[in-house]
Structures are given as structure tokens and as C-alpha cells.
Amino acid sequence: MSQVIEVRKGTYHDSVTLMQLSQELNARPDVTTVVVAMATELNLSMLDDMGFDRPAEATPNDLVIALDVADDAAAKAALDALGELMQRQPARTSGLGDQELPSPPTVATAARRAQSSLALVSTPGRVAALDAADALASGLDVMIFSDNVPVSHEIALKDMAATMGRLVMGPDCGTAVVDGIGLGFANVVRPGPVGVVAASGTGAQQLLALLDGADVGVTHCLGVGGRDLSSDVRGRSTLAALDRLAADDTVTTIVVVSKPPAPEVADVVSRHAASLGKPVILGFLAAGRPDLTATAAEVVDAVGARWEDPRRWGAGRSPTTPTDPAASRYLRGLFAGGTLCDEAMLIAAESLGTLSSNIPLAGHRHLDADLASNGHTFIDFGDDQLTVGRPHPMIDPSPRLERLERELADSECAVVLLDVVLGYAAHADPATDLAAVIAASDTPVVVSLIGTRDDPQGLEPTAARLVEAGAVVHASNAAAAREAVSLVSGGPA
Amino acid sequence: MTAPTSTSAVVTAGAALFAEELTRQGVATVDVDWRPPVSGTEDALATVMLDPRRVTANQEALARMVLARAQLTDVRPAAEVLDLQPGQFLHAGPPIEWERASGPLRGALIGATVFEGLADDPEAAERLLARGSLSWEPCHSRGAVGPMAGVVSPSMWMLELYDDVHDRYSWCSLNEGLGKVLRYGAYSAEVIDRLRWMTDVLGPALQAATRARGPIDVLAIIAQMIQMGDEGHNRNRAGTLMLLKEWLPDLIAADLRRADLAEVVRFVSGNDHFFLNVAMPACKLITRAASGIPGSTVVTTMARNGTDFGIQVSGTGEEWYVGPAQLADGLYLGGFGPDDANPDIGDSAIAETAGIGGFAMATAPAIVRFVGGTVPDALRTTARMYDLCVGENPSWAIPVLEFRGTPTGIDVTSVLRTGQLPQINTGMAGRVAGTGQVGAGLVTPPMECFTAAGHGLAAAVPSPHLPGVVRT
Structure with missing residues (x-):
């Protein structure tokens, strides 16, 4: 048996809190008695009665901890437990109930x-x-x-x-x-x-x-x-x-x-x-x-799984015959995803020569500020400069839809390459509006459709709708880019 | 596909769409009610919030505030404790010259000049003050605090409080009671007579009792008063009674004339705000403990002189950031109305700076009626103040909030980011010098103080170091 008494100067706690703490500590198996109390005369005399040596210089504003425990290890364990209990944060209540609590104004x-x-x-x-x-x-x-x-x-x-x-x-x-x-x-x-x-x-x-x-x-x-x-x-x-x-x-x-x-x-x-x-x-x-x-x-x-070439949906269209066979015909890539745009440009550059873009590869042409097409043209609609003050094109597809209509009507455009990205936060139905625009034209359209089986928009229905409108759809952006390149007639710009 | 499960919520700030998409996955979110920061402070805020010192500096500030102690150790004349010379005064709030001084501050300076015998009458006092023959500086500049006009002159007796953890003192004058009193700018004969009695009788009596009693733990009294319905700024009833209880045996045992003893006890027990002047220097010790920590954005002073509202912040030490003092919203005494009130005045907002007063409104619903408020308003006020603070003071537990500690350590960046201002409970002084108290109510600082502090803190951030070396 060992008695330990400790005084913590100027540590005020209300008596109910302290009685709760004492009770919790007394429930420990290695503890005979614990008293945690303010050192008031009443509490000190209670400790006298319990056989503790009265601490010197304790005032009613000091906390006194008296322990009757099996050994020093038990004393230390009890004091550690007390420290944890005292650190324990009280419930984060507003007194109002959660319903009326003002919304948090900061992270x-x-x-x-x-x-x-x-x-x-x-x-x-x-x-x-x-x-x-x-x-x-x-x-x-x-x-x-x-x-x-x-x-x-x-x-x-x-x-x-x-x-x-x-x-x-x-x-x-x-x-x-x-x-x-x-x-x-x-x-x-x-x-x-x-x-x-x-x-x-x-x-x-x-x-x-x-x-x-x-x-x-x-x-x-x-x-x-x-x-x-x-x-x-x-x-x-x-x-x-x-x-x-x-x-x-x-x-x-x-x-x-x-x-x-x-x-x-x-x-x-x-x-x-x-x-x-x-x-x-x-x-x-x-x-x-x-x-x-x-x-x-x-x-x-x-990871030891089996790789097969990614899906390709639809037959697609043949390139249209240009009214002026001598006129140059170009690839137009309209992207919501910057990296998808990059990847398509890397593939296109292998056989089409110089490309124009708002995010050009090194050594290629930068589009003018008005983004007017210039030869083989790739636009990343998700680029920082195009999203200042407006939603990302995966949420608001309208700027790209307008551009798609223009490109499909442009006699210089041989084929349009698009990405459609599914998943959380993306447009709930990206296919319907695109399909309507695609169906209204004869120009070949190749789509890279980025989505998983479980994506909320539905991978298969999205692909089916685009195919029905006349597009060819690839699960691989690289494959889509290669097919689009193959459809371009006319030489490098 | 089964939705991923997680016991942990995701905090979202910004586009509601992303929170909705998380909800769709069965993930709990806590969504921030985000607003743009106060216009013009964006870049300063970024500089300050990205200062690598900030987080630990604010933790240090909070730790020091929670650790600080405040014991009433003595009661002594200002000349003795503050080295205040004849013709020198202290006042509430940031520094101010006579030309811009408010009615109540002028009134209190006039009264103090007469009280010190430097002028025979108020008119002569005013001429002396306007001519620049006398000098005054903020109480805060000497580590003291003063309620309302806060004017301290050399003969006034000061409560002396000591923080033995940080080895530092703070002082405040003795509270004169309500109505026509110097701190509200009144200077009539009854005001001056009362000051004389306080100097001749009250001060020495309390000195005798305090010295005989030994140090009184003021923070322990504040902890208890918070559990008894006092918020320590506009309501100090329990605190005053507990303090008197500490003094009484030694007052009675002191060698006082029986009539003086009765008058001292009657004066203290008859003034529900007597403890305010004890709580204030205790709060000053708490906030001063947090002062001068480089990178810390914690407010260490909020004080008003009736014209300007000034704040000081830990990271820039004694620098004042000022804006125009506002009119309080509240109830008026007798025949007074809004036209009679002077803008906000006094160092007593040190209470809110330390986490009580308006910040502990939840514990004192009795005083929300000053503004026609309701009990839920009181709870909501404290709930909002938690959102502006770096932490809580576990020693000051509010029963109705399940003994949650009071909100502690106002963060300048939180004020600027949310646009929400600290809530201060206050008395209202008459606009015209000599009037006295006209009411009490609630007030906020002007945002200008925090905007200026944000820029001041940003200017104090060392230039960003060059991009660091990448781990290998």
C-alpha cells in the first residue's frame, strides 16, 4: 500500500467535475481510494480522517489529489489516467441543439x-x-x-x-x-x-x-x-x-x-x-x-491481370468528300480534359506536323486569344484561362457544344475528336446534347469516352447514344486520337 | 456497387456540387458556410496564414492565456505603483489628442484635473487640458486598464494584480459605482467628493484587508462567477459578492473606524460592478501573457477612447490598429436616448479579449434583455464567438454548454475571413462631457481595426524563403 498526495496550485475545477473524476478513478482495479478535490478546509479534514498527511501550503484554490494505491506503478497509472480525464474535451454543445447551430464559417x-x-x-x-x-x-x-x-x-x-x-x-x-x-x-x-x-x-x-x-x-x-x-x-x-x-x-x-x-x-x-x-x-x-x-x-x-485492347463502339462515318478537293482538311480536337488533349496532340503530331492549341506542345503554334481554328487545332476548354469565373466544361458543356457546331459546319474540318468524361460531379447527361449536334452533321466525329462501369451516367447508355448519332466511341483516348488522325485527308498544314 | 463507408466526415468549402456528390456516395460532409474574406485583405491574409510560424505561435498564445494567473496582491496609489507624476494621467483606449477626444474622456480628464487640485474649477481644468500643459497616455501603455474613460490620476488607488506564472503585474482603479461617475465623464462636486472618499477611506481600508488576507485568486472567482450567471463585463454580481466575502473578515479585523467600515462594506456590496475593475486587470494579465509572439494572429487588446477603437495583436506587440468607435445597441437610463450616447469607450473590452463578457453571453442570459434579445440569442452569440477564437479556456466552464470552456483568443484571420466581429457587452456614456452613464448594451469593433491588423501582421511576416530542398 502506498499513499500519494499531490497539490496542483491554482487549478480550479468545480466540485461536480472533481467528484466525477474521483469516481471514475476509484473504479480502477489497482486503486483503493482516490480523492481529487479542491483543497478546502472541509476536503482537507476529510483527507485527515482518511489517514492522509495533510499537505503543506494548500489553499482552497489549489487542487489536491490523494491516492491510496497498491504501489508506485499504480499511482503513476492513476495519475496518468487523471491527466487524460482532465484533458477530455467536454461535449461541443451550443446549448441550442444541432439544428439551430450556425453553419461553420471556416474550415x-x-x-x-x-x-x-x-x-x-x-x-x-x-x-x-x-x-x-x-x-x-x-x-x-x-x-x-x-x-x-x-x-x-x-x-x-x-x-x-x-x-x-x-x-x-x-x-x-x-x-x-x-x-x-x-x-x-x-x-x-x-x-x-x-x-x-x-x-x-x-x-x-x-x-x-x-x-x-x-x-x-x-x-x-x-x-x-x-x-x-x-x-x-x-x-x-x-x-x-x-x-x-x-x-x-x-x-x-x-x-x-x-x-x-x-x-x-x-x-x-x-x-x-x-x-x-x-x-x-x-x-x-x-x-x-x-x-x-x-x-x-x-x-x-x-498486378497479374489480363489486358485486352480497350472497347470501341460503333462503325463511325467515312470522311466526307470535300467540295474543293484541293482544299486542306484538318483535325479539330475539342477537349474538356487537359491531359487528354495533350495525349491526343502527342499522337497527332507524329503524323500531322504542326498543331495549333491554347495549350500547345513545345514547338507548335499557340492559338490567338480568340481561339479561332488554325490548321489542325486542339482546344482545352478546361484550361485555367478559360475557367476564370465560369464552371469547368465537364460541368457546363455549353461553350464546347457551340464550338462543336461551328467546327462541324466548317468546310476545313475533316474530323472532330472529342472527350466525354463520366463520373461524380461531371454533367449528369453529357451525351444527349452532344448527340443532337453530332447527328445534325455528316462530318466524322471520334469520341474518347472516359468512364467506369459504375459511373452514375452509365457507360454503355452514353456510348450507345453517341454511336446512334453517328460517332465512333473509344474507351482509350489514344486509340480515339489515332482513329481521328487516320480520318484526316489532306497533308500537314 | 456498394457505397464506400467511412466514419469520418469530409469538410467541404466551395462548390456545393462536390458536397452533394459525397452525400450521394454515403459520405458525411460538414459544409462550410463560405464567404469571401473582407475585400482588400485577401493577399495579406494569404501571407499571414501561410506564415509557417502561425499555427504554433497561436497554440503558444492560447497556452499562455490558459496558463496565466491573476492574484489580487495589493491596493496602492497610482503615483506609487505606476510612477504617475502630478499632471500625468492615464486613459482608456488607444492614444488620442485633446482635439479629437470624446465628451466623456474630456469630462473625466477635467474631473481628474480638479480632483488632483491642478485647477480650481472645471473651466480652468479644461483650459489647462486644451493648452497642452498636462499629459495623458493609454492605461495599456503601462500594463493597466481602465473602464469607460479609464482616467487614472496619481492620487487614485489601484488594485494590483500579479501573474506569478509570467511574473507580471496589472492594475485598475477602484470602481466608483453607476450613474454620475468620473469614468462616464461626469465631474460634478459629488463625483469629486466620492473620489476623495475613495482615496482617503476606501483605498486604505482595502489595502489593509488585502495585505492581511494575502493574495486572492481572481481567476478562481471568475471561474465561479461564470457558473453563477455573471459574464464578467456587464454583470458582476456574484463576483462582487465573492470578492467582498474574501475581504470581510480582514476588513472587520482591520483598525478602521466603525462608520468607515460600514461605509466601505456598503459601498462595495452596493455596487454590482465593483468586481469589474478586478476582472479587467485579470483579463489584461491573461491577454498580455499572449502578447509579442512572432507570427501569432491572436488579439491581445481591444480598447476604446470614445473616438477610436484600437486593437493590438500578439504578432505585432504594442502596435495599435484603430478604427472609428461604434454606438452601442441597448437600453437607455431615465430620459436618455440614442442621441445622448457617446460612441463606445473603455478598456473593459479586455474582458472579451480574454474570453468572457460578450463571449460568455451564454452563461448570463439575464443581460441579453439589454438589447431585447432572447436566451437562444445569448447561446448563439457564444457559439459564434467560438468560431472566431483559436481555442477555449477550460478553467472557465459554462454550465449550460455542458461545461465547455469560454471561447478564448480572437484570431484576426478568422474575423477577416468570416466578416463576423467580436461581440462586446458595454456600458454607454453620455456624449456631452459631465453627463455620466446613459445606458448599457452590445457593440462590436469596427472592421477597420482588423483590416489594419491583417495588413500589419502581413508586413511583419519575413520574406518567404526560397523554395526548399526536396527530400531525397
């Missing part, structure tokens, strides 16, 4: 209201860092959907995340899947052995869709933002995301999808990937490197 206050480990921020880019910083400071990972976030904000957020062991997905992160939960423009995936790190939203979606087509599941797809592998940001989130996936036992194979990193960053990422003890496939999309479909095939092989 930090929202994080206090519920058990949470993740925030999704889609506030305006100039200030999105405020909300993201709030999330990190509250111990949450954060996905930043917002674009037009200054790169200095991105770097500061990612450094803050590193010190707190949190992950920043984004900014300009369109797609993520965390523990099977789809965030932003995410496809419905089935659980499985693959973990994805994606610096590109639609690139990730293409991969998720093709893996789903091969019946390979994905547990996490961690977006990192399109600038993460730049020489400014230096892969801060990519490295953190790789570590996350390496630590997750459900993930056996990791794949990174991105445009090619800055060379010095590519080195760092490659070396880090090699150190993880799990296979990491680096799907850096560039001229002379595997396209997204080839990367998907590599992943499918790596």
Missing part, C-alpha cells in the same frame, strides 16, 4: 464539429490557400480543386503539410479517390491493389477507367496538382503521396501519371520511387513515351 470551425481527416476546397484560387491552410492546421489532408492558385501559395501549403505530416492534393486537383471515396471529378472505382499518384485529373480518370475495364481495382488515387512536378514545386506532394501509398498495405502497385516532370524533379521522383519497396510505374506522358493506355496495360500486367 477550422467545421473540422471542430465532426471527426474528419479530409477537406475538399473549391473556393476562388486567390484565397483557396486560406481554407487549405485552415484544414492543415486542423490536422486534415486537403484536396484543392481550385485553379488559379498562386504558386507561392502552393509551395507554402505543401511545406506546411510536410511539417504536419499531412497531404495537399492540388491545387487544380480535379480528381482524387481516397479510401474509395471519390472527390471532385472522380470515377466510381472498385477496391483493389493499385494506388495512383496523379498530377493530372483527366489523365488519372483515363487510367481509372481503363483499369476498371480490365477489372483491376484502385484503392487510392491521390492527386497532386498539375504544377507539383515543376521545378518550382519540386514534387513536394508527389513524394508525400508516394509515401502514403507505400505505407498502405492494401496497395501493391503504384502508378504515377503526369506530364514529364522538370528533369531534376524527375530524378528525385525516380530515386524516391525506387526506394519504396513496391513496384512504381512512372507514367510520364511525353513524345516517345508510352501513352496512358500503354501505361494502363503495364499496370494491369504488373
Whole structure:
């Protein structure tokens, strides 16, 4: 038996709280008696009666803890337990009931209201860092959907995340899947052995869709933002995301999808990937490197599943005969997904020569500000500059629909290449309006349809509607691009 | 396809679509009622919020506020404790010159000048003050606080409080009661006579009792008064009684004339706000403990001089950020009305800065009636203040909120991001010098203070370091 008495100066607690604490501690098997009380004369004389030595210099404003326990270890255990009980946060009540509680005005206050480990921020880019910083400071990972976030904000957020062991997905992160939960423009995936790190939203979606087509599941797809592998940001989130996936036992194979990193960053990422003890496939999309479909095939092989060529729906149309056979005829690519646009341009550039785009490949033409078509033309309607103050084209398809009508009416247009992206947050029925426009023309239209079996829009019905309108539909964006290129008559511009 | 299940909610800020899509997956969300930050502060806020020092600096500020102590250790004349020389005064709020001084501040300075015998009558006092022969500076500049006009002159007796954790003192004058009193800008003969009696009798009596009694733990009294329906700013009944209870045995045992003893006890027990002047320096010790932490965005002072409202924030120390003081919304005494009221005045908003007063409104529903409010309004006010603060003070538990601690540590960035202002409970002084109190009610600081503080904090952030070295 050992008696311990401890005085904590100036620690006020009301007597009911202290009686509750005493009662909880007395329920411990290694404890004979515990009294936790303010050192009032009444309480001190009660301790006298219980045989404790009266502490010197205790005042009614001091807390006294008296323990009668088996041994020192039990005393320490009881004091530790008391510390925990005193730290225990009281219920976060407003006194009003949850119904009347004002909505949380910040991410930090929202994080206090519920058990949470993740925030999704889609506030305006100039200030999105405020909300993201709030999330990190509250111990949450954060996905930043917002674009037009200054790169200095991105770097500061990612450094803050590193010190707190949190992950920043984004900014300009369109797609993520965390523990099977789809965030932003995410496809419905089935659980499985693959973990994805994606610096590109639609690139990730293409991969998720093709893996789903091969019946390979994905547990996490961690977006990192399109600038993460730049020489400014230096892969801060990519490295953190790789570590996350390496630590997750459900993930056996990791794949990174991105445009090619800055060379010095590519080195760092490659070396880090090699150190993880799990296979990491680096799907850096560039001229002379595997396209997204080839990367998907590599992943499918790596997990030991069977790869077949992705689906192709419909017969399509033959190229129309130009009224002036001497006139040049061009490919027009109208994209909602930046990476899908990039991939199509890489493929088209192999045989069509110079291309024009608002996001041109190196050595190709930049479109004028009015985006007027100029030879073989590719427009990314999801580019930052086209989404300032307006929704992403996957939510609001109208600008692209208008452009499609114009291209189909343009005698210089030999074939239109489009992407249609399904999944959460994408337009509920992207096919109907497109089909109407496509059906009204004879110009060949090739569609890359990015979706999984379980996507809410329905993969098969969407494909069927587009085919019915006369389009040919591919599950592989690369295959779609190749078919469109093959349909172009006329030489390089 | 089965929906993924998770016990963890996702916090969403921004497009409602993404929250809806999570709900569709069976994932709980907590959706932020997001508003753009106060216009013009966006870039300053980014600089401040991305400052890598901020999070730990604010945690440190909160820890210091929760750890600070406040014991009433002595009662002594201002000349002695604050080194206040004849012709020098202290006042509430940020610094201000005579030309811009409000009626109640002028009235209190006039009264104090007469009280100190520097002028024979109010007119002569006013001439001296206007001519610049006398000087005044904020109470806060010497670590003191003063309610309403907050004027302190060398002969006034001060309550002296000590924080033994941070080894620091704070002071406040003795509360004169309600109605025609110096702190509300009144300076008639009855005001001056009362001040004389406080100096001659009250101060020495309380000194004797305090010294005999030994240090009184003021924070423990505040903890208890919060459980007894006082919020420590506009309602101090329980606090006053508990303080008197601490003093009484030693007052009675002190060598006082029986009539003086009776008058001292009658004066303290008859003034429900006597404890305000004890709570205020206790709050000052709490907030001052959090002052001067680089990178911290916690407000450490809110104070008004009747013309300007000024705040100080931890990260920039003693720097004042000012804006125009507002008119309170409340109830008026006797025949007074809104036209008679002076804009907000006093250092007493130190109570809210430390987490009580308007922030503890939930515990004192009796005073929401000052603005025709309801009990749910009181609860809602405290609920909103949690949203502006970095944390809670577990020592000050509000019973009706399941003993949740009071909201503590106003974060400048939260105010600027939400556009919501701290709620202050306050008395109202008459606009015209010499009038006295005209009412009591609720008031908020002007947003300008927080806007200026945001820019001040941003300017104090060191230039961002060059992009760091990538891990290998």
C-alpha cells in the first residue's frame, strides 16, 4: 500500500467535475481510494480522517489529489489516467441543439464539429490557400480543386503539410479517390491493389477507367496538382503521396501519371520511387513515351491481370468528300480534359506536323486569344484561362457544344475528336446534347469516352447514344486520337 | 456497387456540387458556410496564414492565456505603483489628442484635473487640458486598464494584480459605482467628493484587508462567477459578492473606524460592478501573457477612447490598429436616448479579449434583455464567438454548454475571413462631457481595426524563403 498526495496550485475545477473524476478513478482495479478535490478546509479534514498527511501550503484554490494505491506503478497509472480525464474535451454543445447551430464559417470551425481527416476546397484560387491552410492546421489532408492558385501559395501549403505530416492534393486537383471515396471529378472505382499518384485529373480518370475495364481495382488515387512536378514545386506532394501509398498495405502497385516532370524533379521522383519497396510505374506522358493506355496495360500486367485492347463502339462515318478537293482538311480536337488533349496532340503530331492549341506542345503554334481554328487545332476548354469565373466544361458543356457546331459546319474540318468524361460531379447527361449536334452533321466525329462501369451516367447508355448519332466511341483516348488522325485527308498544314 | 463507408466526415468549402456528390456516395460532409474574406485583405491574409510560424505561435498564445494567473496582491496609489507624476494621467483606449477626444474622456480628464487640485474649477481644468500643459497616455501603455474613460490620476488607488506564472503585474482603479461617475465623464462636486472618499477611506481600508488576507485568486472567482450567471463585463454580481466575502473578515479585523467600515462594506456590496475593475486587470494579465509572439494572429487588446477603437495583436506587440468607435445597441437610463450616447469607450473590452463578457453571453442570459434579445440569442452569440477564437479556456466552464470552456483568443484571420466581429457587452456614456452613464448594451469593433491588423501582421511576416530542398 502506498499513499500519494499531490497539490496542483491554482487549478480550479468545480466540485461536480472533481467528484466525477474521483469516481471514475476509484473504479480502477489497482486503486483503493482516490480523492481529487479542491483543497478546502472541509476536503482537507476529510483527507485527515482518511489517514492522509495533510499537505503543506494548500489553499482552497489549489487542487489536491490523494491516492491510496497498491504501489508506485499504480499511482503513476492513476495519475496518468487523471491527466487524460482532465484533458477530455467536454461535449461541443451550443446549448441550442444541432439544428439551430450556425453553419461553420471556416474550415477550422467545421473540422471542430465532426471527426474528419479530409477537406475538399473549391473556393476562388486567390484565397483557396486560406481554407487549405485552415484544414492543415486542423490536422486534415486537403484536396484543392481550385485553379488559379498562386504558386507561392502552393509551395507554402505543401511545406506546411510536410511539417504536419499531412497531404495537399492540388491545387487544380480535379480528381482524387481516397479510401474509395471519390472527390471532385472522380470515377466510381472498385477496391483493389493499385494506388495512383496523379498530377493530372483527366489523365488519372483515363487510367481509372481503363483499369476498371480490365477489372483491376484502385484503392487510392491521390492527386497532386498539375504544377507539383515543376521545378518550382519540386514534387513536394508527389513524394508525400508516394509515401502514403507505400505505407498502405492494401496497395501493391503504384502508378504515377503526369506530364514529364522538370528533369531534376524527375530524378528525385525516380530515386524516391525506387526506394519504396513496391513496384512504381512512372507514367510520364511525353513524345516517345508510352501513352496512358500503354501505361494502363503495364499496370494491369504488373498486378497479374489480363489486358485486352480497350472497347470501341460503333462503325463511325467515312470522311466526307470535300467540295474543293484541293482544299486542306484538318483535325479539330475539342477537349474538356487537359491531359487528354495533350495525349491526343502527342499522337497527332507524329503524323500531322504542326498543331495549333491554347495549350500547345513545345514547338507548335499557340492559338490567338480568340481561339479561332488554325490548321489542325486542339482546344482545352478546361484550361485555367478559360475557367476564370465560369464552371469547368465537364460541368457546363455549353461553350464546347457551340464550338462543336461551328467546327462541324466548317468546310476545313475533316474530323472532330472529342472527350466525354463520366463520373461524380461531371454533367449528369453529357451525351444527349452532344448527340443532337453530332447527328445534325455528316462530318466524322471520334469520341474518347472516359468512364467506369459504375459511373452514375452509365457507360454503355452514353456510348450507345453517341454511336446512334453517328460517332465512333473509344474507351482509350489514344486509340480515339489515332482513329481521328487516320480520318484526316489532306497533308500537314 | 456498394457505397464506400467511412466514419469520418469530409469538410467541404466551395462548390456545393462536390458536397452533394459525397452525400450521394454515403459520405458525411460538414459544409462550410463560405464567404469571401473582407475585400482588400485577401493577399495579406494569404501571407499571414501561410506564415509557417502561425499555427504554433497561436497554440503558444492560447497556452499562455490558459496558463496565466491573476492574484489580487495589493491596493496602492497610482503615483506609487505606476510612477504617475502630478499632471500625468492615464486613459482608456488607444492614444488620442485633446482635439479629437470624446465628451466623456474630456469630462473625466477635467474631473481628474480638479480632483488632483491642478485647477480650481472645471473651466480652468479644461483650459489647462486644451493648452497642452498636462499629459495623458493609454492605461495599456503601462500594463493597466481602465473602464469607460479609464482616467487614472496619481492620487487614485489601484488594485494590483500579479501573474506569478509570467511574473507580471496589472492594475485598475477602484470602481466608483453607476450613474454620475468620473469614468462616464461626469465631474460634478459629488463625483469629486466620492473620489476623495475613495482615496482617503476606501483605498486604505482595502489595502489593509488585502495585505492581511494575502493574495486572492481572481481567476478562481471568475471561474465561479461564470457558473453563477455573471459574464464578467456587464454583470458582476456574484463576483462582487465573492470578492467582498474574501475581504470581510480582514476588513472587520482591520483598525478602521466603525462608520468607515460600514461605509466601505456598503459601498462595495452596493455596487454590482465593483468586481469589474478586478476582472479587467485579470483579463489584461491573461491577454498580455499572449502578447509579442512572432507570427501569432491572436488579439491581445481591444480598447476604446470614445473616438477610436484600437486593437493590438500578439504578432505585432504594442502596435495599435484603430478604427472609428461604434454606438452601442441597448437600453437607455431615465430620459436618455440614442442621441445622448457617446460612441463606445473603455478598456473593459479586455474582458472579451480574454474570453468572457460578450463571449460568455451564454452563461448570463439575464443581460441579453439589454438589447431585447432572447436566451437562444445569448447561446448563439457564444457559439459564434467560438468560431472566431483559436481555442477555449477550460478553467472557465459554462454550465449550460455542458461545461465547455469560454471561447478564448480572437484570431484576426478568422474575423477577416468570416466578416463576423467580436461581440462586446458595454456600458454607454453620455456624449456631452459631465453627463455620466446613459445606458448599457452590445457593440462590436469596427472592421477597420482588423483590416489594419491583417495588413500589419502581413508586413511583419519575413520574406518567404526560397523554395526548399526536396527530400531525397
